[in-house]
Amino acid sequence: MxxxxxxxxxxxxxxxxxxxxxxxxxxxxxxxxxxxxxxxxxxxxxxxxxxxxxxxxxxxxxxxxxxxxxxxxxxxxxxxxxxxxxxxxxxxxxxxxxxxxxxxxxxxxxxxxxxxxxxxxxxxxxxxxxxxxxxxxGDSPLTVREAEVLELAADGAPVAEIAERAALSQGTVRNYLSSAVSKLGAENRHAAVRLARERGWV
Amino acid sequence: MxxxxxxxxxxxxxxxxxxxxxxxxxxxxxxxxxxxxxxxxxxxxxxxxxxxxxxxxxxxxxxxxxxxxxxxxxxxxxxxxxxxxxxxxxxxxxxxxxxxxxxxxxxxxxxxxxxxxxxxxxxxxxxxxxxxxxxxxGDSPLTVREAEVLELAADGAPVAEIAERAALSQGTVRNYLSSAVSKLGAENRHAAVRLARERGWV
DNA sequence: CTATGTGTATGACAAATGTCAGAAGGGGCC
DNA sequence: GGCCCCTTCTGACATTTGTCATACACATAG
The missing domain is CATH 3.40.50.2300 (Response regulator)
Structure with missing residues (x-):
């Protein structure tokens, strides 16, 4: 067979x-x-x-x-x-x-x-x-939304663009990014994107 | 043979x-x-x-x-x-x-x-x-220094760290990054890094 | 020799980003 | 029902970036 x-x-x-x-x-x-x-x-x-x-x-x-x-x-x-x-x-x-x-x-x-x-x-x-x-x-410490927003930040887009694409206010986007950055212990969101990528969390 | x-x-x-x-x-x-x-x-x-x-x-x-x-x-x-x-x-x-x-x-x-x-x-x-x-x-429009600095910016490090690693003043680093960003027509340095990567210029 | 381009630097200002506090609604769990 | 977490928002503030003008030394091409 x-x-x-x-x-x-x-x-x-x-x-x-x-x-x-x-x-x-x-x-x-x-x-x-x-x-x-x-x-x-x-x-x-x-x-x-x-x-x-x-x-x-x-x-x-x-x-x-x-x-x-x-x-x-x-x-x-x-x-x-x-x-x-x-x-x-x-x-x-x-x-x-x-x-x-x-x-x-x-x-x-x-x-x-x-x-x-x-x-x-x-x-x-x-x-x-x-x-x-x-x-x-381990598991991703990010919430679904945080991960989504981080994903949109991946290609270096400014906050305004991310907010538009995610249909969120700019303030909210910054909050999510800030929280993602601190959860990942990164210097800024770009480093956070890199880290999340490495771990396969985005 | x-x-x-x-x-x-x-x-x-x-x-x-x-x-x-x-x-x-x-x-x-x-x-x-x-x-x-x-x-x-x-x-x-x-x-x-x-x-x-x-x-x-x-x-x-x-x-x-x-x-x-x-x-x-x-x-x-x-x-x-x-x-x-x-x-x-x-x-x-x-x-x-x-x-x-x-x-x-x-x-x-x-x-x-x-x-x-x-x-x-x-x-x-x-x-x-x-x-x-x-x-x-085509050829990279970046000068050697610009490319070096852009490379150091690749992992999302803040300007201060780049300046230290390149042994340059922070102002100079920002000038190079600014110039690289405008030459590549990018939104910001992170997008510039991505672009330069894609074209194989870094 | 002079013009040009590169490397380096400052200082100043505008814009974007990061951080924090607070508030309101909704879902899930004990 | 009460508690906790997630989502979403706003406003305020500090910090970091991005941009620009200007400056000087040095090399190189013309």
Whole structure:
């Protein structure tokens, strides 16, 4: 009984190479490939794979967003996320989205094949190192609103613009930013954005 | 006559897969692999490959730094850089370091094999799209000092800290930042940092 | 030699940001 | 019901940034 795979990664080189390597395994078959989030979704609908191996960073919609959609549309399809630079918060988001596996791209292809089988068998697998990072980084101390506002501050926009985009008064925005900054122990909101990013809290 | 290759990429999955795919070509042979910059250098010294295929982002020393060292230590070894997210400025830096090829990871393995042959034959190859980006982005309008100060501003440090780290007066720092911000047409220095990053000017 | 550009610096002013106190409504929990 | 937290707002104030004018030394191109 072979496991039917969907492979999604925006880097053709990696996707192709991965497809070739995984196809070497007798019990694995790559039935579809995609280069973007929406494409992955379309391919999943069309082919109904057993396991979807998704890159975390893709144009259009990231792996977690795709996973969220897949959960309702194709509940039988298990999702495995692979990522280059795994930040703690991503793992949490992924798990909440019903992802069954989460591994860094530093694993070998052989190992990945094993993990695909694990996930297909209904078990979950999370890279121990990433899990440790996520646990030590802990939960975000930010409230939903604080995180949203911080997110909008990410590209260096002035308070006026953030206020408009969040449909809040400027005063409120400054309060949220101030509170986020102090919770994160940052010097100012830009450093706060950086910190929150590192921990995967935004 | 087979081309002897060194493969350097910190992601085991990709490196392994790539090695497998490139080995499928009759005239290519992967003689060494490395996961970090320094390791790549050591491997190159030990095996003297014909072509070094380096990832741009690696722990220790990035692809361009490795290329710089290789140029003097092993002039016969041609360097080909592959990258996930190619920013215009990187290409320029790479070319200045004597790199013979520069391609995004979105190319197929077949195509990469061809490019390796092109480079090995003594020609240069730069991905047309990246080249166009680099040309349209043009040269940095920033003076050396402006770029340095902007770099120090990158992690959201306040002016006082930047001034200290750059051994400049706070007023001077603000002048440089102001000038950099206006040259880049940014809203404020943080947006300026982002812009300069995108264009590869810092 | 002179003009120009860069590096550095001040001082002053305007604008944006950070901080704090306080207030009001709503949801959840014991 | 009472308490606590989140959301939202306002106003006031201190601090930090951003902008501009001006200045001088130094290098380099013309």
């Amino acid at each position: 072979t496991v039917r795979l969907l492979l999604a990664d925006d880097e053709h080189l990696i996707r192709g190479a991965l497809a070739a390597l995984l196809s070497l395994e007798d019990d694995l078959a790559v039935v579809a490939e995609a280069a973007t989030g929406p494409e992955a979704l379309a391919m999943a609908r069309a082919h109904g794979p057993d396991v979807a191996v998704l890159d975390l960073q893709m144009p259009g919609a990231d792996g977690v967003k795709v996973a969220t959609s897949l959960r309702t549309e194709l509940p039988s399809c298990k999702v495995l996320i692979v990522t280059s630079h795994g930040r703690p918060g991503h793992l949490k988001r992924a798990l909440e989205a019903g992802v069954r596996g989460f591994v860094p791209k530093t694993v070998s292809a052989r190992r990945l094949a094993e993990i695909i089988r694990t996930v297909h068998a209904g078990n979950r697998y999370v890279d121990p190192e990433l899990a440790a990072d996520a646990i030590s980084a | 087979t081309v002897r290759l060194l493969l350097a990429d910190d992601e085991h999955l990709i490196r392994g897969a790539l090695a497998a795919l490139l080995s499928l070509e009759d005239d290519l042979a992967v003689v060494a692999e490395a996961a970090t910059g320094p390791e790549a250098l050591a491997m190159a010294r030990a095996h003297g490959p014909d072509v070094a295929v380096l990832d741009l982002q690696m722990p220790g020393a990035d692809g361009v730094k490795v290329a710089t060292s290789l140029r003097t230590e092993l002039p016969s070894c041609k360097v080909l850089i592959v990258t996930s997210h190619g920013r215009p400025g990187h290409l320029k830096r790479a070319l200045e370091a004597g790199v013979r090829g520069f391609v995004p990871k979105t190319v197929s393995a077949r195509r990469l094999a061809e490019i390796i042959r092109t480079v090995h034959a003594g020609n240069r190859y730069v991905d047309p799209e990246l080249a166009a980006d680099a040309i349209s982005a």
